[in-house]
Amino acid sequence: MTLCRLHPLPYLADATAYFAQIKDAPGAVLLDSARPMATRGRYDLLSAWPLESLAPQAGEPGQTFIARLRAGLARLGTAQLPEGSDLPFAGGLIGYLAYDFGRRLERLPTGPGSDFHLPDAQLGLYDWALISDHQAERCWLMFHPSVPAIRERQLIERFERPSTLSTPGFQITQPFANEVEAPAYQAAFDQVQAYIRAGDTYQINLTRRFAGRCEGDPWAAYLALRAACPTPFSGFLRVDARTHILSHSPERFLHAADGAVETRPIKGTRPRREDPSEDAAQAAELLSSDKDRAENLMIVDLLRNDLGRACALGSVRVPALFALESYPNVHHLVSRVVGQLAPGKDPLDLLASSFPGGSVTGAPKIRAMQIIDELERSRRDIYCGSLLYLDVRGRMDSSIAIRTLLVQEGRIACWGGGAVVLDSEAEAEYQESLIKVNTLMRTLEAL
Numbered sequence: 001m002t003l004c005r006l007h008p009l010p011y012l013a014d015a016t017a018y019f020a021q022i023k024d025a026p027g028a029v030l031l032d033s034a035r036p037m038a039t040r041g042r043y044d045l046l047s048a049w050p051l052e053s054l055a056p057q058a059g060e061p062g063q064t065f066i067a068r069l070r071a072g073l074a075r076l077g078t079a080q081l082p083e084g085s086d087l088p089f090a091g092g093l094i095g096y097l098a099y100d101f102g103r104r105l106e107r108l109p110t111g112p113g114s115d116f117h118l119p120d121a122q123l124g125l126y127d128w129a130l131i132s133d134h135q136a137e138r139c140w141l142m143f144h145p146s147v148p149a150i151r152e153r154q155l156i157e158r159f160e161r162p163s164t165l166s167t168p169g170f171q172i173t174q175p176f177a178n179e180v181e182a183p184a185y186q187a188a189f190d191q192v193q194a195y196i197r198a199g200d201t202y203q204i205n206l207t208r209r210f211a212g213r214c215e216g217d218p219w220a221a222y223l224a225l226r227a228a229c230p231t232p233f234s235g236f237l238r239v240d241a242r243t244h245i246l247s248h249s250p251e252r253f254l255h256a257a258d259g260a261v262e263t264r265p266i267k268g269t270r271p272r273r274e275d276p277s278e279d280a281a282q283a284a285e286l287l288s289s290d291k292d293r294a295e296n297l298m299i300v301d302l303l304r305n306d307l308g309r310a311c312a313l314g315s316v317r318v319p320a321l322f323a324l325e326s327y328p329n330v331h332h333l334v335s336r337v338v339g340q341l342a343p344g345k346d347p348l349d350l351l352a353s354s355f356p357g358g359s360v361t362g363a364p365k366i367r368a369m370q371i372i373d374e375l376e377r378s379r380r381d382i383y384c385g386s387l388l389y390l391d392v393r394g395r396m397d398s399s400i401a402i403r404t405l406l407v408q409e410g411r412i413a414c415w416g417g418g419a420v421v422l423d424s425e426a427e428a429e430y431q432e433s434l435i436k437v438n439t440l441m442r443t444l445e446a447l
Contacts, residue, residue, distance in 0.1 A: 002145040009139040015044035015132045022048040027124045028238040037230035044132040050124025062104030091144030092391035095123030099380040114379035168217035176441040180208035188375040189426040204362040207417030218244035218407045228443040233399035235387040247404040256347040256396040261339045265359040268292030268333030295419045302358035309353035311339035329439040347396040360384035383415040
């Protein structure tokens, strides 16, 4: 087995200084733990100039595209990291699946149209990466064995040179507008309740979009949002010269390493308060809420089923149920589901059997997605999709793309949502969908 080559770089607690040097390059991507402000993540992963860029073709079934991703990894070739290295990536795929990629995996309606033009998926095949290990306080350039020596030298020289880049500018030129006013939301909410009473579904994640106009460099917007709302599954992707994804997600979707699988669904939210005693009361209320615990448990059961389609019989377990995680703007209720891949299954099988994440659809999943298509006015695009990497060793990590913005040709949009169950209240759910993204919108409008 050939080994990747590692070249040490000066450790930076904040990896954005390294990424700023390549942010405008084709295929530039940063999977960001938001260190040092956020504390849960260990690694940052960034790269650019992929060998190939893979996107679904018109009418291509999801499983066919998954097979092309698997073939891309095979073309790059297997490799291992040097003994003793814990780095998560040895060359492979980095990119995203939009929520609408799910239409290629399941039989679903066409759904609402999109006024953005975003491929259902796009993953680059990368033979190098700059990886920050914040636990070991080391930064490394990782080169797959196939990287030519001249390309390796060029990348080393680029990142060893001191950066003299100026801070870019960004501004909102037309404030975010709520595209679903309260009466329209109430009507959709009432229809969800009717479906629940009829036994069609148990829970629907009902969302609404906020959209505005902007100008300037999306990277400046990302930096401002990163400072205001640091989360461990953040990411910045240059889809193309006119399209950027800015994600500040707190939620892991799927992680796989050495056959072990984990997912961490979030369901249950309370806003943070400035007063410590009021804030503690919000957290305590969330932890004791029968409604939020029931919502969370429904999604845990859904994910146990999804993981079971690719995991060994009897291996799927729930080691953590209803844990509290707190972020700058909200408290969340989080659970943990684990399993072991079945013989003959790989992380791409797991991804195909579980996408999109159940925490952002509802239960049962397919019926929930049909109802979402019926009731939501606009496509979700990247929202509720996933940012991910998968390397040639079969190591994968991915997010649920919530708290995520899409920027394209002077337009910007973000989405907020929440779970609707039988005992939900429309006004409370309507406000929750705003609370989740209000910090993002107000931060950008203040620039």
